[in-house]
Amino acid sequence: MTMQSRRFNNLGSLAFVGGLGLAAAFALFSETNMAMIKARDFLEPMQSAGLVAQPARGITEEDLAAARVAWRYFEANVRPETGLVDSVSGFASTTLWDQGSHLLALVSANGIDLIDDAQFHERVSAMLSALEEIPLFDGRLPNKVYDTTTLQMVTYDNTPSPDGIGWSALDLGRMLMAFRVLEMKHPETGPRVRALLARWDLAAMADQGRLYGAAREGEEIRYLQEGRIGYEQYGARAAALWGLDVLEASSARTILNWTEVSDVDVPVDIRRAQDFGAITPTLSEPYLLQAFELGLNSESALLASRIYEAQEARFERTGAITMVSEDHIDQAPHFLYGSVFSNGQPWAVVSEAGEQFDELRAVSLKAAFGWDALFGTEYSQAARSHMAGLEGPDGWAAGRYESDGRANTIVTLNTNAVVLEAVHYIAKGPLAGH
Template sequence: MSFRENLIKARSHLIFLAALGCGLVTVMALEKQDVEATNIAAPPQENAALEDLSAMAAFEAIAPLPLAVTGETTAQDLAFAQIAWRYFANNTNADTGLVNSADKYPSTTMWETGSYFIAVISADLLGLIERDEAQARISLAIDTLTKMRLFDGILPNKAYNVQTGELVDYSNKPTDRGLGWSALDIARMVGALGQVKHHFPDLAPQVAGLMEIWDLDQMVNDGRLIGGNIADDKLRYDQEGRVGYEQYAAKAMMLFGYDMYRAYHTEETLMVREVEGFPVPVDNRLHRNITPAFTVSEPYVFDGLEFGFDARSHRFATAIYKAQEARFQSTGILTAVSESHLDEAPYFAYSSVWGGGAPWAVMSFKGERLDSKRTITTKTAFAWDALFGTDYTRELITNLAPLGDPERGWPEGIYEADGSTNGSVTTNTNAVVLASLAFKAYGPLIRAEP
């Protein structure tokens, strides 16, 4: 085949990679803005519902849905899992052990590296790979993490090159100092390391060695998560996390004995909005000092799949799921929303249950409305089906199942507006698919026997 023919054949991948790079540049620019500081005012309480009740009291009437642990892996589950694992087989760097954040894009974050570890643990439980391979994969990645240069010698940088392990900016170009650190990303990585210790005890010394290098005390202050951001060439400390993500990250840090009492506690920052007749937990702080914070499925399904729900998160997750099911029942529109990559500009969006002051808002990093980009997300559908196993979740899986590509993995999902495929293929989506299928057979990963 000629070079020209090969180039034409690869054009879709080239366009996506270029688009992803542009999107990451946008994120880098936004880091210059104020981000989620603690001294901001709560947004106006427009469209307030259930305001006569305390926030937590609104959820007392929610009966948590029973968990749908089946204790087995069906032939179909295994086929779905093999598609998801193909992504990691394709995108793992043999030298560093790190995995591309998106198909063929050699950059990663601590969040996505944590997702990779969860994927390996799940693949081992499902019998997709031998235990020796699973342990070797994680061991190589931890070895790389141990050797990588930290931001200011404190904590992992916000982004790294998968091929070299170098600090990079959001366009995957080397950077001398780095971008700072994300407390949420690192907490997700810490939670994954806790899972590694549980499932692969032989790797506990490597995990301990890595944790000794990271100065995690720098990202915890008075029970809150603290991120490090560069502003005018100076390091600035900012509180990170909103309701949902904040509590998930707090659980991860508590695995290693950190006092996260204020991050785990929601009452000070929780407000309630009624969506499709259900109370939905919403944070009363702004997102990036720009727009009211958003509520998405992701942190709640991660909590359930990986750690197991507590009484509060079980009720919150039930309400968030029920609102999506109710939207389908009232409109006939399949709904499974969360944050997701896009295969077209602006390349990333938060598809919320409530956000930006309204239900079902889809927002960019800047808080712009992008409702035409709402995606029926693959990871959310698989996660809700694993957790709750309802007739509606089975319908979601039936509609999304044809998207699985045995050669590449699972794409992000389906654009609601026109039914076309959101063809971005990412670490996070394929990791959640694997974790969901492992949950069906074993329950929460932290409780599954190695």
């Protein structure tokens, strides 16, 4: 999810951090067993977490005003010729992850009466028409990136790629989550959604209980295991809603260890970048999405509470508002992962390639809105207040840099979609729950 090396390669997801093949998965066996032993009392910390997801509680005028700002993004960045919405404001490119966010934003906006039923159905119909027309990578599944004006398969810099560059299982998982929510909330859309999915070879994205993407390398196509802690479980929960066998990926227990960060035991992925060529950040977004769309299960509730608690603990130690997630930034390297823990380092800020950019640490607006919707603590409210002034004519900017408080001015679909989902959660609870 970069206009350079990563800008649009799985906006909002970790699909592009694949690279762990099946043989490497077997190589993990002994390390995984050790992690399972350490995690045998996995759920015991639940009793001491002290944080419970807040129920629906009705929205305030401030919440509604925040949602209106977020909706501006979708008004300003929809492409009338296709009905798709740009992933980054003004750049005619998108991923399936972001179109899943687009659809969930539409459902959220309609659910809190920002848009009426007629506008909702018009926009959904246009979007489905585009998805019915897009060419498929290898004739099987949607490509990682499309031009939002032409529907052509493209590369990350939006150069046409007639043969495509691959598919992302996690991007597809987000789209599948959105389709299930749409079908549940608006059953009349079900036949059209299912007819669309009949074109897609969904079975190709799952194997031996895990998620697999595809990448073109010259004349060859490689199939790579996708997802790291949090994102992998999110994608698996979505895929399971459509009957895919993703049992191994649906729980973090076999890949989880605990590491102390700011005096809080936080979950980390035992798969390390130096061994498997993929970053492994622990951060906010996948847990917030699970909460807003399906509701947290016992495992994700525990992990979410620990990830949140570590961020509040860092604030208490340093005085620095801390809300970490993946985000675009308005300068090179254009996309970074702010993490609680990544690749052996607490509070690491890393690029897809694993380079560290701690000097560009930012407070994520979508994380601040998300954690405040989920837990509603004094600290989350302070973090959300810290985002004041980031409203613009085409939506919310991505956040603020920690070093000097200046705005991270880039404006994205995913940031604004998460704000809409957060406000819907405050109003009505999980999208799939009603």
